[in-house]
Amino acid sequence: MKNIILIGFMGVGKGSVAREVIKHSDYIAVDTDDLIESMENKSVKKIFEEDGEGYFRKLELDVALWLESSVKNTLISTGGGFYKQKNLKKIGTIVLLDSPFEKIIKRIKNHPNAMRKLKKRPLLADLKKAEELYRERRPEYLSLADIVIDVTKKSAIECSNELLKKVKKHA
Template sequence: MIIVLIGYMGSGKSSIGRRLVKKLDYRLIDLDDFIEEKENASVKEIFESKGEIYFRKKEEQYLKELLKLKENVILSLGGGTPCFGNNMQYITEAKNAKSFYLKGSITKLADKLIKKKAKRPLIAHIETKEALAEFIGKHLFERSHYYSKAEYHVVTDGKTKDEITKEILDLL
């Protein structure tokens, strides 16, 4: 089975993925890391040298490839992955996949991301928590249509990573 984790940046896809791997003995694949390995360049370098359209085409290609795996995998997607091309359709139609939307509120995401913004090129330029919350709000408004198509929605606010992990395990 493939467990697909979707959600906005900072929603916990990577950290929850690592916890699930320990509980389930699955392999963790981060789609951005997979793309970087296959393309022999960082996501940032791909965007800068070949552009976003090239990146999104490769992202779709590799997502489709990974959804065909016959092994047990936790697949952590980039925050924008479900919103481009037919990616969300591929996820929902994959017979061996279960998708989980890790849903955090704008406030909680902003609280978390303001501390780590230097490591996130998309938000590194944003100065205040208020401006970051506005940025996240606009993005979530655009993306929620796609995220909401996930099979399961797991609200993350007010829960520990262990509680979120347990909730996902209970839903499997």
Template sequence: MSDRKKNIILTGFMGSGKTTVGIRLSYRLRQQLVDTDRLIEKEEGRSISEIFAGQGEEGFRRMETAALRSLLETEGEQIISTGGGLPMREENRMLLKELGTVVFLRVSAETVYERLKGDDTRPLLQKENPMEEIRRLLEIRNPVYQAAADITVDVDGKDFEEIIGEIAGIAGGEKETADENTCD
């Protein structure tokens, strides 16, 4: 079996914990972490906000697809953290399935708001009613995330170690070592 199917891909809305979970899961499972947003920034030599300003959302979404295609060419097992909008393109959802096990980190609007309310780099939170906008986008995106997922992990009320343990136990359980196992 190809190593690619052993990749673990993290999807979900902004603030769901993809980056933090990715870093910690990478360490726990001893797999390289690839963040698609950072991959695109490195390739383009610009920040995501600069790409959006210069090429628009559609241009950025095409870059996400190209990044996924390039990941299909890589060998080895990886943890892949995606941007929140990446699964919204059907082509990207198909590529995610080819890449490995897709994990949807499901989060409530309240948790997103609490985690990000002080972050002035998120345009979404600069709206007149950010909670309303978060709810609106979750209503659109959650069914898409769910349809693309092999595994769904609810993150509300859990610390990162609980989330990582759940993912490692399901998607990467064979790699856990005795000292990493947790007791329930």
């Protein structure tokens, strides 16, 4: 078993799918944003506000290097921009969770904790800019992915099952 790295736009459901994968497999899970928040003892939003995006991206690099050297047999959920780390392919199998921008926003807004979910994602504060960012990132996500899972009309359980089957075939 090697690492699985979940990439995709913020709010696509990486955390939800990760929770289902660990219920139905021998993987453990880590989240890159959670690791960064623990390292800095503050939220991603606060890091962006107080230290800027450049500093946050440097923290992502630190996490990526640690993951490559120290983490095995783990499902790694990443923040939306983590895919830019140069060593991603060395860390594990890259799985893109994909969905149209409008569906991602609808999914977040329909979530019981919608306000909290929107609040913790500073790059979603301006939906027009967020959509531009999505359009910029999506081709890059697709070019990096070893496996693509369209999450649009699927539950987290369905996505988890599909992911585990595809990872097994890819191995």
